[in-house]
Amino acid sequence: MKKLTIALVAHDNRKADMVEWAVHNAEFLSHHYIVCTGTTGGLVRQAMEEKGVQSEITCMHSGPLGGDAEIAAMVVRKEIDLAVFLIDDLNPQPHEADIQMLLRQCRVHNVPIACNRYSADLMITSTLWDDDSYVPTEPKYVYFKRE
Numbered sequence: 001m002k003k004l005t006i007a008l009v010a011h012d013n014r015k016a017d018m019v020e021w022a023v024h025n026a027e028f029l030s031h032h033y034i035v036c037t038g039t040t041g042g043l044v045r046q047a048m049e050e051k052g053v054q055s056e057i058t059c060m061h062s063g064p065l066g067g068d069a070e071i072a073a074m075v076v077r078k079e080i081d082l083a084v085f086l087i088d089d090l091n092p093q094p095h096e097a098d099i100q101m102l103l104r105q106c107r108v109h110n111v112p113i114a115c116n117r118y119s120a121d122l123m124i125t126s127t128l129w130d131d132d133s134y135v136p137t138e139p140k141y142v143y144f145k146r147e
């Protein structure tokens with residue numbers, strides 16, 4: 001499989017889920033570049049180490065200090081192939097604007113973003129990553145006029 005750059009980001013109450021998911025998929029993740037927000041990255045790195053799996057993890061700032069914004073900038077520069085973003089939907093976040101920015105830039109730049117583990121599992125098992133005949137269509141921002 002081609003080597004992807006995968007962003008992993010999780011809010012505090014979703015980090016247990018992220019670590020469990022990363023450990024479950026450690027072998028897969030070890031074949032790709034991983035980019036994380038600060039605290040998420042530290043926990044994922046530690047979990048991978050404990051499992052004895054090599055990983056290439058780059059940590060950005062912590063989310064509330066600009067980590068989401070840094071990853072959003074990478075999305076804009078087409079440096080991210082896939083994002084897994086486990087959002088705490090049950091509690092307010094101080095950096096809601098940055099969270100929305102990361103989500104929005106993934107939509108604008110057509111970057112697959114999984115906001116739950118099921119979506120993440122479906123995305124990482126897709127055969128489309130290595131299908132050179134598959135070209136993702138760019139999102140259309142045009143008014144749909146009926147004939």
Ligand SMILES: O=C(CO)COP(=O)(O)O
Nearest residue numbers: 010037038039040062063
């Ligand atoms: O707040 C976050 C994403 O919005 C996550 O940041 P941390 O991984 O630094 O906790």
